[in-house]
Structures are given as C-alpha cells and as structure tokens.
Amino acid sequence: MSDPKTDSEAVTALRALMERHTDNLYLFVYGIVRNREVAEEIVSEVFCRVWNRRQRMKEVRNAPAFLFVVARNLSVSYLRRAQRMRFARIDRLEEFSLELADAADEAPEGREKALADALSRLPAKCKMAFLLAKVDGLKYREIARIMHVAESTVKNHVAYAIRRLQELLG
Incomplete structure (x- = not known):
C-alpha cells in the first residue's frame, strides 16, 4: 500500500505541474490536432500518464520537456488513428456513392x-x-x-x- 504522505505530496506536485503547464500544453496540442475537444482530452491524458507513472517521475530531469514530448506523441498517435479511420470511411463512402448512382x-x-x-x-x-x-x-x-x-x-x-x-x- 502507498504512503498517504507520499500520495499527498504527489497530488500537490501534480497540481503544481497542471497549473503551470496546462495552458501551454493545450495550445501546443491544439496546434497539432486542430480540435478543441481532442486537445483537451490529450492534455488530460498527459497528466493521467504522469500520475500513473509518478514513481518514475523522480527520474525525469526536465518535467516541461517530458510533458511536451508525451503530448506530441499522443497527438501524433491521435492523427494516425484518425487518418486510418478516415481511409476506412472513404472506402465505405465510395461504395455508398456507387449505390446512389445505381438508384438514380x-x-x-x-x-x-x-x-x-x-x-x-x-x-x-x-x-x-x-x-x-x-x-x-x-x-x-x-x-x-x-x-x-x-x-x-x-x-x-x-x-x-x-x-x-x-x-x-x-
């Protein structure tokens, strides 16, 4: 079980990180994904990952750089998933277009x-x-x-x- 004092310190540290970096991370992520809701989700995920890896965060020497690297990686992953889904949609829409042409x-x-x-x-x-x-x-x-x-x-x-x-x- 975790030490309550350590968890309290971790919560305080996470809050400080969030207060200091949320706005800049959001602007950075939004610049990549160009979608407000997605940018908010990605920034939230960045801090969730920090929390889940809080034991290893002591090894990180430059926390802002770490946050931006995680944010960039999550943003790129999102764009790749969105592109794959869009390609699948194109194939379905092409079939749909052909069906409409049939009917007309x-x-x-x-x-x-x-x-x-x-x-x-x-x-x-x-x-x-x-x-x-x-x-x-x-x-x-x-x-x-x-x-x-x-x-x-x-x-x-x-x-x-x-x-x-x-x-x-x-």
Missing part, C-alpha cells in the same frame, strides 16, 4: 461500372482528395493536414479529379 440511373449496372472505372483511373492522391472534399465535405485545409501536403496541392488534386471524371463519364 436507369441502367444502374452500366453507370456503376462507369463510375467505379472512372474513380479507379484517378491517381491515388487525387482520388483521396476528391472523396474527402466532395463526399466527406472536408475543407481543403483539413485535407492538406491529413495528406501532409500544401493546401494548393489539394486544390489541384480536386480540380484534376473533377476534370478527369468529366472526361471519363462524359
């Missing part, structure tokens, strides 16, 4: 095949940017962050995809 077309097999064929002919990054913009409704800035490219590159990908789909679908 008199010859659904032909239209579905034409749309699937046209989408498959797009370069991978063009296809991803197009689907995120036009099917998911994301802003170019958000897509640029997900794809790790400039916003102008996303704009070019989407424009190219639209031109190419118009050519292919007539």
Whole structure:
C-alpha cells in the first residue's frame, strides 16, 4: 500500500505541474490536432500518464520537456488513428456513392461500372482528395493536414479529379 504522505505530496506536485503547464500544453496540442475537444482530452491524458507513472517521475530531469514530448506523441498517435479511420470511411463512402448512382440511373449496372472505372483511373492522391472534399465535405485545409501536403496541392488534386471524371463519364 502507498504512503498517504507520499500520495499527498504527489497530488500537490501534480497540481503544481497542471497549473503551470496546462495552458501551454493545450495550445501546443491544439496546434497539432486542430480540435478543441481532442486537445483537451490529450492534455488530460498527459497528466493521467504522469500520475500513473509518478514513481518514475523522480527520474525525469526536465518535467516541461517530458510533458511536451508525451503530448506530441499522443497527438501524433491521435492523427494516425484518425487518418486510418478516415481511409476506412472513404472506402465505405465510395461504395455508398456507387449505390446512389445505381438508384438514380436507369441502367444502374452500366453507370456503376462507369463510375467505379472512372474513380479507379484517378491517381491515388487525387482520388483521396476528391472523396474527402466532395463526399466527406472536408475543407481543403483539413485535407492538406491529413495528406501532409500544401493546401494548393489539394486544390489541384480536386480540380484534376473533377476534370478527369468529366472526361471519363462524359
């Protein structure tokens, strides 16, 4: 069992860390994830991890640097998970788009095949940017962050995809 005096000291130390660093950690994390709720959750998780590892925190020489490294790692992990989930959603939305095309077309097999064929002919990054913009409704800035490219590159990908789909679908 833990010593109540030691736990009390640990609580006091954690509170001091939180009071000193929460705002700066939040701004740092928000700059990475660009989502207020997610940034708050990540900052909370940083301090939960500090608490759970409080016995080993005595070995940490630079607590602020440690907090920011943990925050950065959690933020990057969040972005990776979000990107994987978004890719899965793109596949589902593409299938949904094909189903809508079926319902709206008199010859659904032909239209579905034409749309699937046209989408498959797009370069991978063009296809991803197009689907995120036009099917998911994301802003170019958000897509640029997900794809790790400039916003102008996303704009070019989407424009190219639209031109190419118009050519292919007539």
